[in-house]
Amino acid sequence: MTDTLQKFMFEHAGVRGEMVELTHAWQQTLAHHELPAPVQTILGELMAASALLSANLKFDGTMVMQIHGDGPVKLLVVECDGELKMRATAKLREHASIADDASLTDLVHVHNQGRFVITLDPNNKVPGQQAYQGIVPLDGDSIATVIENYMQRSEQLDTKLWLAADQHVTRGLLLQKLPKIGGAEAQVEDEAEAWNHAVMLGDTLKKPELLSTGIDILMHRLFWEETLRVFDPLHPQFQCNCTREKVGDMLRMLGQEEVSSAIADLGALDINCDFCGKHYGFDRVDCAQLFVATTLTEGTLTATEIKH
Known part of the structure; x- marks a missing residue:
């Protein structure tokens, strides 16, 4: 069995949908993190939502979803590219105390300072091009509601999400109202009625059912009376x-003074990737070479500038 994202459209309504099921990708994510159950839930739901939104993007690059929290959870990050290759991580505050029944607000929005960020980072940037970034306050008491409000506010797209995650699987359903093409008032009313009907069907789905049932069966249960156009699964x-090169770039960004100080204290730098746990070691010689290379490059550029 492989992880699956299934796209579909209502044949006679301006509504598209997707269902996603992540087991292997989710288990590989959890293998590198020891997270309390409530944090697992919100990270898993964010991962499912990221796959659902990324699958609709006509974009050569990576979508990054982040929640910057002001509670015991400092940061949640999920990255997903156009081929639905994903990774995710969570950072807790030191000595964080998290109750088993902690809500999203308890975890990341205790003082109403939480932020939700979506970044679209192109693969092949032209000179001067910046990644698109949308930053909004956390508006909602669940991952689904936060993203729905973001999509309505930033993209003007009616979007509904149903998400669920536990230590075994994360699944999600997305419904999205297609942009209006125009037409008579009666047609607009028909579009609104079709959208409301689709959402009503989605609202019959509860989290226990979403966690315990595969997406093929769920689609049949929810939409067996509807005419759907179903696409090849992703x-x-x-x-x-x-x-190692990217880790070296990160060390350069910290600056030679800070890295040298750390080397003096520790003798070597042991760095583990926050996403996959892979280990990278940098000793005194490795760190010196990072900044020698930078100095030589800067020196060459300066000499060229003087020459001309």
């Missing part, structure tokens, strides 16, 4: 793109 997968 297969999300866990993939981390960390490299």
Whole structure:
């Protein structure tokens, strides 16, 4: 069995839908994290939502979803590219105390300072091009509601999400109203009625059922009376793109003074990827070479500038 994302459309209504089921990608994510159950739930739901939204993007790049929390959870991050290759991580505050029944607000929005961020980072940026980033306050008491409100506010798209996650699986359903094409008032009313009907069907889905039932069976249960156009399934997968070079770039960004100080205290730097747990070691020589290379490059550029 592989992880699956299934797209579909209502044949006689301006509504598209998707269902996703992540088991392998989710288990690979959890293998590198020890997270309390409530944090597992919100990270898993964010991962399912990321796959659902990424599958609709006509975009060559990576979508990054982040929640910056002001509670015991400092940060949640999920990255998903156009091929549905995904990775995710969570960072807790030191000595964080998390109750088994902690809500989203308890975890990331205790002082109403939580933020939800979506970044679209193109693969092949042209000179001067920046990644698109939308930042909004956390508006909602669940991952689904936060994203629905973001989509309505930032993209003007009516979107409904049903998400659920536990330590074994994360699944989700997305319904989205297609943009209006125009037409008579009666046609607009028909579109609104079709959308409300689709959402009503989705609202019959409860979290226990979503957690315990595969997406093929769920689709049949929910929409057996509807005429759907079903597309070929897609297969999300866990993939981390960390490299030694990227870790070296991160150390350069910290600056030579800070890295040298850390080396003096520790003798060597042991760095583990937050997403996949892969270990990268940098000793004194490795760190010195990072900044020697930078100095040589800067020196060459300066000499060229003087020459011309």
